[in-house]
Amino acid sequence: MAGVSRLQYTTEARLIRVMCSGRVDLEFVLRAFSNGTDGVFIGGCRLNECNYITHGNYHALNMVLLCKRIMEHIGLNPDRLRIEFMSSAEGILFAEVMSKFGNKMKELGPLGKGEGIDQNELKSKLAEIRKLIPYIKLVKQDKLASRLENPEEYDKLFTKDEIDKLLSEVISYYIDPEKCQACMTCAKRCPVEAILSAKNQVHVIEQEKCIKCGTCFEVCPTKFSAVTKISGAPVPPPLPEEKRTIVRKKKEKGETDKE
Numbered sequence: 001m002a003g004v005s006r007l008q009y010t011t012e013a014r015l016i017r018v019m020c021s022g023r024v025d026l027e028f029v030l031r032a033f034s035n036g037t038d039g040v041f042i043g044g045c046r047l048n049e050c051n052y053i054t055h056g057n058y059h060a061l062n063m064v065l066l067c068k069r070i071m072e073h074i075g076l077n078p079d080r081l082r083i084e085f086m087s088s089a090e091g092i093l094f095a096e097v098m099s100k101f102g103n104k105m106k107e108l109g110p111l112g113k114g115e116g117i118d119q120n121e122l123k124s125k126l127a128e129i130r131k132l133i134p135y136i137k138l139v140k141q142d143k144l145a146s147r148l149e150n151p152e153e154y155d156k157l158f159t160k161d162e163i164d165k166l167l168s169e170v171i172s173y174y175i176d177p178e179k180c181q182a183c184m185t186c187a188k189r190c191p192v193e194a195i196l197s198a199k200n201q202v203h204v205i206e207q208e209k210c211i212k213c214g215t216c217f218e219v220c221p222t223k224f225s226a227v228t229k230i231s232g233a234p235v236p237p238p239l240p241e242e243k244r245t246i247v248r249k250k251k252e253k254g255e256t257d258k259e
């Protein structure tokens, strides 16, 4: 509507259309910041006026509230991310909000510089957080499905302490080489092929690939219980490849003869 009515608003904005604001993933926002975008604005339909039964605008709102806390955790000003709800007929409102957002970004200055964060440090912090996105979404799935009716509840959905704790006590998964029996169950179920697997070889989790979904922990047979959770401590280094072969005890002679 703003375009059709030839309304003027900030010229620095680049529009990306999506079918629903709920399609805007946490990854998209953090990727935009990783690419040096100074601010991200998300425009969604008015709450409770969603065209889809999914009410994606609530998802977008919750994602933004979470992302703002993550931004605070890494030292970015959370005002660089904003969400507003309006109908497609509200062109004047859109133009006003966009202009205000553009002015706010000018006031804050370039991403990172405005906050006094070294550019390389910021890039590496964002890269670390982006690797944790599946984990964050899994741990916070209940809150991410909330439907907050009252704006006064927004700030309470995720607290700074909660997100600081979440990000400083990230869980890692480790396969104990003394316990692994190479049954391959975990490797078959890992959604991102992060487990180095071979017959009769102790299995090893590639920490760089692991998205911390916890599936390996859940599926490792109880009789082996080889997968452990590690929180707030470094993961032991992987067993060298040449030491991964599992030497199984030979069957007793009597047993062999019966076969």
Ligand code: SF4
Binding pocket: 173, 189, 190, 191, 192, 193, 194, 195, 205, 206, 209, 210, 211, 212, 213, 214, 215, 216, 217
């Ligand atoms: S936690 Fe999930 S992603 Fe990581 S190794 Fe286990 S199954 Fe794979």
Ligand code: SF4
Binding pocket: 175, 179, 180, 181, 182, 183, 184, 185, 186, 187, 203, 219, 220, 221, 224, 225, 226, 227
């Ligand atoms: S499921 Fe457990 S015992 Fe089986 S390969 Fe994985 S870690 Fe080893």
